[in-house]
Every structure is written in C-alpha cells, then in structure tokens.
Amino acid sequence: MLAAQALGKGGSVELRKVSFRYPTRPEVQVFCQFSLTVAPGCSLALVGQSGSGKSTVISLIQRFYDVEAGQVSALHTMLHSGCILLLAAL
Numbered sequence: 397m398l399a400a401q402a403l404g405k406g407g408s409v410e411l412r413k414v415s416f417r418y419p420t421r422p423e424v425q426v427f428c429q430f431s432l433t434v435a436p437g438c439s440l441a442l443v444g445q446s447g448s449g450k451s452t453v454i455s456l457i458q459r460f461y462d463v464e465a466g467q468v469s470a471l472h473t474m475l476h477s478g479c480i481l482l483l484a485a486l
C-alpha cells in the first residue's frame with residue numbers, strides 16, 4: 397500500500413496524464429496517461445497487486461525519474477509553499 401498525504405494550504409500532489417517506462421526496461425510501459433490527485437489536507441491510498449506501480453508513483457513524485465509525457469506537480473510545489481509531504485511505501 398502506498399499512502400500520500402498533503403498537509404497545509406499549498407498545492408496538491410498531482411500526476412496528470414503521466415506516461416512512464418523505466419530507462420532500463422523500455423519494453424515495459426508502466427503508466428500510460430495515468431492521473432492522480434491528492435488535494436491539500438487529504439490522504440490517498442493506492443492498493444494493487446505487486447508490480448502495479450505503487451512504488452513507481454512515489455519515485456515519480458520524488459523526481460527520481462523523468463516522465464515520458466504528462467506532468468508531475470508535487471514536491472516542488474509543496475516545498476515552495478512551505479507545506480509538508482508525507483509519503484510511505486509499505
């Protein structure tokens with residue numbers, strides 16, 4: 397389970413129509429136009445089978461990888477608005 401919680405009045409945590417594959421495994425399309433929003437002060441839990449992409453969502457929010465298409469607005473927005481982003485990959 398992955399849980400993301402955005403606290404405070406800053407921007408939400410958002411993935412907009414994200415397409416992504418790992419550079420080392422370009423043959424596997426992990427996300428195709430995937431969208432997700434965690435509004436400020438709200439929590440979101442992602443539950444899915446192994447390999448469904450829960451940890452990848454965390455990695456993209458942390459900007460460990462660049463997306464092929466779409467947009468990620470999270471940490472940057474949160475840091476610059478003085479908010480706290482809690483992430484847990486369980």
Ligand SMILES: Nc1ncnc2c1ncn2[C@@H]1O[C@H](COP(=O)(O)OP(=O)(O)OP(=O)(O)O)[C@@H](O)[C@H]1O
Pocket residue numbers: 418420421424426444445446447448449450451452453
């Ligand atoms: N570092 C990586 N390099 C290449 N492919 C990866 C990497 N990490 C994950 N993948 C692939 O990306 C897809 C999504 O995997 P991910 O680890 O995000 O799933 P998960 O939902 O977190 O699984 P689990 O419940 O086992 O933790 C899978 O096809 C996986 O094999």
Ligand SMILES: [Mg+2]
Pocket residue numbers: 450451452485
């Ligand atoms: Mg995982």
